[in-house]
Amino acid sequence: MLKRFCLLFALFAVVVLAADVTGKWVAQVPGRDGQTRETNFAFKADGDKLTGTMSGPGGQDTPISDGKISGDMISFVVTLERGGNTMKFNYTGKVAGDEIQMKREGGPGQPREFVAKRAK
Numbered sequence: 607m608l609k610r611f612c613l614l615f616a617l618f619a620v621v622v623l624a625a626d627v628t629g630k631w632v633a634q635v636p637g638r639d640g641q642t643r644e645t646n647f648a649f650k651a652d653g654d655k656l657t658g659t660m661s662g663p664g665g666q667d668t669p670i671s672d673g674k675i676s677g678d679m680i681s682f683v684v685t686l687e688r689g690g691n692t693m694k695f696n697y698t699g700k701v702a703g704d705e706i707q708m709k710r711e712g713g714p715g716q717p718r719e720f721v722a723k724r725a726k
Contacts, residue, residue: 625678625701627651633708633722638715647722651675660684670697680706686713 627649634642648667649658656673673682684695699708704724711717 625651625675625680627656627675627680627701627706630725631706631722632725633720635710635720636718645722646725649673649680656680656682658682678702 628651629649631647631649633645633647635645637643643663646661647658647670648661649656649670654675656670656675658670658673659667660670661667668684668686670682670684674680678701680697680699680701682697684697686693686695693713695710695712697708697710699706699722706722707719708722709717709719
């Protein structure tokens, strides 16, 4: 009986600790030229699946793909077309309340780290 209770408690704890990222998030993302660009994320969590969009200064929504949530960690991919070239960016993040410490890798340039804040 005790083993069942512990297992049930552990499963409940994992569900409770899953990051709640559904909603709008805003980040100032450093660019190659040293300036920051406002980037907006709209996320929807469904269990361990993450869907949504990203939009930059032009305001055009770009869908995210391969979105995952594992505890307080998220990951997803954004694919952009620029001048006939396809660029793939991998995002990872750690959720802490109303902030996500994020890292973007891929495409031209070095990896970028930034903080996304829940939009009010």
